[in-house]
Amino acid sequence: MTNEVFIQCRGLSKTYKKGETTVTPLEALDLDVPRGEFLALMGPSGSGKTTLLNLIAGIDSPTTGSLTIGGRELGKMSRGKLTEWRSRHCGYIFQLYHLVPILTAYENIELPLLLEKELSRKDRKEKIEAALDLVGLSGRADHRPSELSGGQEQRVAIARAIVADPELLVADEPTGDLDRESAKQILDLLQRLSGEMGKTIVMVTHDSKAADAAHRTLHLEKGQLVDSGLIGMDASSAGGEI
Numbered sequence: 001m002t003n004e005v006f007i008q009c010r011g012l013s014k015t016y017k018k019g020e021t022t023v024t025p026l027e028a029l030d031l032d033v034p035r036g037e038f039l040a041l042m043g044p045s046g047s048g049k050t051t052l053l054n055l056i057a058g059i060d061s062p063t064t065g066s067l068t069i070g071g072r073e074l075g076k077m078s079r080g081k082l083t084e085w086r087s088r089h090c091g092y093i094f095q096l097y098h099l100v101p102i103l104t105a106y107e108n109i110e111l112p113l114l115l116e117k118e119l120s121r122k123d124r125k126e127k128i129e130a131a132l133d134l135v136g137l138s139g140r141a142d143h144r145p146s147e148l149s150g151g152q153e154q155r156v157a158i159a160r161a162i163v164a165d166p167e168l169l170v171a172d173e174p175t176g177d178l179d180r181e182s183a184k185q186i187l188d189l190l191q192r193l194s195g196e197m198g199k200t201i202v203m204v205t206h207d208s209k210a211a212d213a214a215h216r217t218l219h220l221e222k223g224q225l226v227d228s229g230l231i232g233m234d235a236s237s238a239g240g241e242i
């Protein structure tokens with residue numbers, strides 16, 4: 001982990017209006033995430049975890065406040081620019097993998113690379129094989145999702161998330177549907193991705209054992225952080241080692 005703040009949220013809020021009702025899943029949130037940190041977010045159902053994750057991943061835009069990632073202000077980007085930013089800089093890992101069932105592991109991992117027109121078939125092959133090797137599934141390239149275990153499917157999904165080499169990975173309950181042993185393999189992999197490859201990882205989880213794999217755990221309640229999300233201000237109560 002470095003001292004450089006990679007993700008910075010200041011006064012970050014998200015509001016949805018449905019008819020007469022206004023819902024505010026996130027309210028005036030301040031958060032610093034250093035480059036290379038593996039951060040876990042916990043909190044009760046409806047506390048705003050997925051909303052925060054989707055803002056950080058550039059899937060949704062904040063209503064007010066600022067969100068800067070790698071020096072770029074995401075809140076000011078148009079929809080098109082945000083989509084372009086996301087495809088280059090952020091890999092998303094879902095609880096239920098979201099693999100395409102009719103494609104093989106190799107073809108699923110290839111999907112994000114098809115957006116990069118300048119990459120040749122050979123370049124793609126090298127990257128896909130490296131990603132398969134990293135997640136320990138080199139022998140399963142030709143298998144479809146239905147021929148893989150849940151843990152293997154999640155490893156293919158992680159290979160797909162990292163194949164284009166984004167600096168940031170967001171994971172929404174990546175171990176939520178897995179047994180202990182498969183969950184441990186996924187968490188070990190995420191630790192390696194931050195520790196050895198310098199990826200910044202933000203992971204939502206309900207499982208405190210999964211959160212233990214992260215450098216730091218923050219808790220959300222009613223759209224606000226219970227612990228300070230700022231580095232150096234309250235590191236002890238944040239449970240972090242930074």
Ligand SMILES: Nc1ncnc2c1ncn2[C@@H]1O[C@H](COP(=O)(O)OP(=O)(O)OP(=O)(O)O)[C@@H](O)[C@H]1O
Binds near residue numbers: 025044045048051
């Ligand atoms: N698109 C939307 N329109 C209206 N309300 C929304 C929308 N997205 C989220 N919300 C509301 O925002 C609140 C926070 O939702 P969010 O999904 O971020 O919570 P969560 O902490 O991830 O919950 P869970 O652990 O159950 O996944 C909820 O009350 C939810 O109903």
